[in-house]
Amino acid sequence: MDEARTVGAGRAxxxxxxxxxxxxxxxxxxxxxxxxxxxxxxxxxxxxxxxLGLIVGALWLLVRARIxxxxxxxxxxxVLFAGGWLLILLGGLSNLASGDGTGPLATxxxxxxxxxxxxxxxxxxxxxxxxxxxxxxxxxxxxSVLVYALYYLAVLWLPVAITGQPPSMLPEIGxxxxxxxxxxxxxxxxxxVRATTAAVT
Numbered sequence: 620m621d622e623a624r625t626v627g628a629g630r631a632x633x634x635x636x637x638x639x640x641x642x643x644x645x646x647x648x649x650x651x652x653x654x655x656x657x658x659x660x661x662x663x664x665x666x667x668x669x670x671l672g673l674i675v676g677a678l679w680l681l682v683r684a685r686i687x688x689x690x691x692x693x694x695x696x697x698v699l700f701a702g703g704w705l706l707i708l709l710g711g712l713s714n715l716a717s718g719d720g721t722g723p724l725a726t727x728x729x730x731x732x733x734x735x736x737x738x739x740x741x742x743x744x745x746x747x748x749x750x751x752x753x754x755x756x757x758x759x760x761x762x763s764v765l766v767y768a769l770y771y772l773a774v775l776w777l778p779v780a781i782t783g784q785p786p787s788m789l790p791e792i793g794x795x796x797x798x799x800x801x802x803x804x805x806x807x808x809x810x811x812v813r814a815t816t817a818a819v820t
Contacts, residue, residue: 620755621684629805630800635673642797643667647788654720658722664715671708674776674798678704686756687749696749699742706735740776743768762802767797 641790642663651663678701687693712718714728748764754761774790787792 620686622670624680624687625686628677628684629802631673631677631680632802633806635670635677636668636795636798636802638666638702639798640792642670643788643791643795661715664711668708668711668715671711675704675708686753687746688753688755692750693753697744697747698744700739703742706731706738709734715725736776740772743771743790756804760807763801763804767801768815770797
């Protein structure tokens with residue numbers, strides 16, 4: 620496992636998780652749900668796009684770090700997981716580019732996140748299992764991606780898919796906290812490696 624890439628991904632995920640949780644509070648407190656909220660909505664979406672970009676970049680670093688192992692399957696599920704988030708990111712950019720929330724770009728901004736979210740529901744779970752089985756993150760940290768995936772699937776994706784209603788503020792805040800959990804797990808890898816080395820010597 621590439622330690623430097625793993626730690627870098629962890630830092631990016633912690634920042635993204637903090638930003639996402641804070642922006643969820645702002646969104647629900649100010650009612651920034653669509654383009655009718657004007658410039659405040661666009662500013663909120665721009666910050667959300669930055670957080671999404673951090674998530675996509677972090678997941679790509681984890682792919683390169685081989686956090687789930689060296690096998691083709693492990694790399695494939697992580698790539699697909701990152702790909703689902705890339706679709707969500709592109710959807711956010713399309714929504715911003717539409718300006719007023721109408722036209723082809725607005726349609727793309729609705730379709731891509733839906734496809735990306737469905738892809739993440741499956742591949743996130745598979746990636747979490749692969750990371751846990753690989754055991755390259757020590758102790759409880761090996762389960763962090765799986766915990767995130769189960770939260771996303773059970774609390775966010777499935778309820779939205781069943782009811783057709785977007786998540787409320789608390790699940791959105793929890794989504795950011797789940798990314799912070801994964802980030803902390805990745806950031807602390809270096810410390811564990813040093814501690815293990817010291818104990819051996």
